[in-house]
Amino acid sequence: MSAEPVRTVAFGVNGETREATIPVRRTLGDVLRHDFGLTGTHLGCEHGVCGACTVLLDGRAVRACLMLAVQAEGHEIRTVEGLADAAGALHPLQQAFCDHHGLQCGFCTPGMLTTLVEFLADCPDPTAAQVRVAISGNLCRCTGYESIVAAVLDAAARMRAA
Numbered sequence: 001m002s003a004e005p006v007r008t009v010a011f012g013v014n015g016e017t018r019e020a021t022i023p024v025r026r027t028l029g030d031v032l033r034h035d036f037g038l039t040g041t042h043l044g045c046e047h048g049v050c051g052a053c054t055v056l057l058d059g060r061a062v063r064a065c066l067m068l069a070v071q072a073e074g075h076e077i078r079t080v081e082g083l084a085d086a087a088g089a090l091h092p093l094q095q096a097f098c099d100h101h102g103l104q105c106g107f108c109t110p111g112m113l114t115t116l117v118e119f120l121a122d123c124p125d126p127t128a129a130q131v132r133v134a135i136s137g138n139l140c141r142c143t144g145y146e147s148i149v150a151a152v153l154d155a156a157a158r159m160r161a162a
Helices: 028-035 092-099 109-122 128-134 146-161
Strands: 006-013 016-023 054-057 060-063 076-078
Touching (some): 016 028, 028 054, 054 109, 060 109, 092 109, 092 146, 109 128, 109 146, 128 146
Parallel strands (some): 006 076
Antiparallel strands (some): 006 016, 054 060, 054 076
């Protein structure tokens, strides 16, 4: 039997270049969590259905459980840990989720937030219906989505006013 092939990969994570020597079949989610210690990216279904593992790849939402880490080579990944600014101030979405109780157990929250960062970049003045479509690929068992929608609408208004 031959050993599993490994490769050294380098890509940006939350503004800093990270490198790891990993098996070529390791997912981005596993590298973020286990190799880089960024446990905010949650692995739920590991089939791309629940959205808990969503991160931003060059500003676009991707499922970290479906993407091999070697595919991220040379790209920039932004995780939930990278949403707050350098001084530690929460991103407007994070603050709005707190203010509107848009999280309960918090398991879906990182994927919701990263999904919504991309959404608000593309749609800065959304309707509630547009928000519901945007989060339709992220499953939440706790909130009933009402508080999440309210938080997104509030965050969008804050971001437009800034």
